[in-house]
Amino acid sequence: MAAAWQDVVRDAAAVREAAAVAVDAALLAGVLMRTGEQPHASDVVNYAPFTLLPSAVPRALFEQAYAVQQDFNLLVDTISQNKEFLEQTLASTIKVDDFTARLFRIYMQVLEEGLAQTVFLGINRSDYMFDCGLDGTAALRQIEINTIAASFGGLTSRTADVHRLVLKVLGKTEETSHLLPNNPAKGLALGIAKAWELYGSQRAVVMFLVEDVQRNIFDQRCVENELWNRNIRVVRKRFRDVFEQGSLDASRRLYMDGQEVAVVYYREGYVPQVYDQQNWEARLLLERSRAVKCPDIATQLAGTKKVQQELSQPGTLEKLLPSHPEAVARIRATFAGLYSLDEGEEGDRIAATAIADPDRFVLKPQREGGGNNLYGEELREVLEKIKDSPERTSYILMDKIKPQPALNYLLRAHSPLQVSECISELGIFGVYVRQGQELVLNQAAGHLLRTKAIEHADGGVAAGVAVLDTPYLV
Numbered sequence: 001m002a003a004a005w006q007d008v009v010r011d012a013a014a015v016r017e018a019a020a021v022a023v024d025a026a027l028l029a030g031v032l033m034r035t036g037e038q039p040h041a042s043d044v045v046n047y048a049p050f051t052l053l054p055s056a057v058p059r060a061l062f063e064q065a066y067a068v069q070q071d072f073n074l075l076v077d078t079i080s081q082n083k084e085f086l087e088q089t090l091a092s093t094i095k096v097d098d099f100t101a102r103l104f105r106i107y108m109q110v111l112e113e114g115l116a117q118t119v120f121l122g123i124n125r126s127d128y129m130f131d132c133g134l135d136g137t138a139a140l141r142q143i144e145i146n147t148i149a150a151s152f153g154g155l156t157s158r159t160a161d162v163h164r165l166v167l168k169v170l171g172k173t174e175e176t177s178h179l180l181p182n183n184p185a186k187g188l189a190l191g192i193a194k195a196w197e198l199y200g201s202q203r204a205v206v207m208f209l210v211e212d213v214q215r216n217i218f219d220q221r222c223v224e225n226e227l228w229n230r231n232i233r234v235v236r237k238r239f240r241d242v243f244e245q246g247s248l249d250a251s252r253r254l255y256m257d258g259q260e261v262a263v264v265y266y267r268e269g270y271v272p273q274v275y276d277q278q279n280w281e282a283r284l285l286l287e288r289s290r291a292v293k294c295p296d297i298a299t300q301l302a303g304t305k306k307v308q309q310e311l312s313q314p315g316t317l318e319k320l321l322p323s324h325p326e327a328v329a330r331i332r333a334t335f336a337g338l339y340s341l342d343e344g345e346e347g348d349r350i351a352a353t354a355i356a357d358p359d360r361f362v363l364k365p366q367r368e369g370g371g372n373n374l375y376g377e378e379l380r381e382v383l384e385k386i387k388d389s390p391e392r393t394s395y396i397l398m399d400k401i402k403p404q405p406a407l408n409y410l411l412r413a414h415s416p417l418q419v420s421e422c423i424s425e426l427g428i429f430g431v432y433v434r435q436g437q438e439l440v441l442n443q444a445a446g447h448l449l450r451t452k453a454i455e456h457a458d459g460g461v462a463a464g465v466a467v468l469d470t471p472y473l474v
Ligand code: ADP
Pocket: 127, 143, 144, 336, 362, 364, 367, 368, 369, 370, 371, 372, 373, 398, 399, 400, 401, 402, 425, 457, 458, 459, 460
């Protein structure tokens, strides 16, 4: 896989020339982020970090990832409607993890009152790495599925053009045919528009629920502008605004200062730090409302690491999707080894194995957004400390995926141009809409490739580790 660019990757002059072209092309194409220094304004912006070269991705695995996306959409949507499964699966977790417990409480409260929402919209991104076997063949392994605020569907649609130009500058015009067109933002907007339409009020708006600090605003604008193109009005609000301006009418329609909201698209709300008491109240108000939440709280819970681990248990998928044996087989084929750390013999055994051989595993808490997992020595230390305490059950263990590295350059503002050994993570966006019991839309909406230097165990573009990339199919 690494062989694709071997002739140019060490050619300093060619690389320097191509990098200069690449950065300007990224700026022209809108691969942009606000800066750390001025995160609240668009007066000064810079390019979002990206690779100089597109990274090789085996075509068969790329196609496998696309082929299983509708199955994952169906699975997530099914879990979100299965109270018994969520209750049982998260029972041990919510005893020790406050954040999950808090979300779960809202979930139960909303169910008790009875759902006002009748249209459901899911936007997720299933992430994979290519595990390199002993014989050198690569296998598709799911890292996780993100059911809330899956990002970079906008910016990633613009990297293929940049990489196409880079290949031409490097004398590789023919190779550009291996780069595919890709526009997740358009697919996500299609789902949002469908949900808006089924909600059935011409005057109602789509509300993007956004962060206080919006460095990644341009990525969101890509989706927003697709909606404006369809003459759907979009507003951007924070939890604080919802607390101050939000209200429900007698039939639990959601209003923001008198403006009806049809769809709430969360790009915030997945980390505990954003929730003070007022923001929790705002979240509850949104969940109780008739508005289409993307995702609703049940779907957010369906994306927890604990649910992912439970899905890998023998028989679980079969029970959840009894009439879809082929979907079950396609889904299972992407799973890595996942292990429960619940109290009991099985948990004791796997904890001991991981302490003895930490490099085989990743230790994951119920958190999103990058930078939370534990690896190697740190994994050993933490697990050693909590192995006999109930706190252990707030984590899961996962087999560590070991992809074959390839050389590339990570282009980052204010950083030197240097070659790195890199590995990539492929994400496929999924979008679906359900009205009552009927799935009226279920699609794969495009892809995202993120690449990082191998010295970083964890990932995330927003976390400052990974950068945007484009798959070069081989
Ligand atoms: P988060 O919700 O924080 O994004 P992830 O499960 O996606 O959590 O893990 C974050 C990053 O850690 C991934 O992007 C990947 O780089 C790395 N990672 C996670 N799980 C594994 C694994 N099983 N093997 C190797 N790397 C992993």
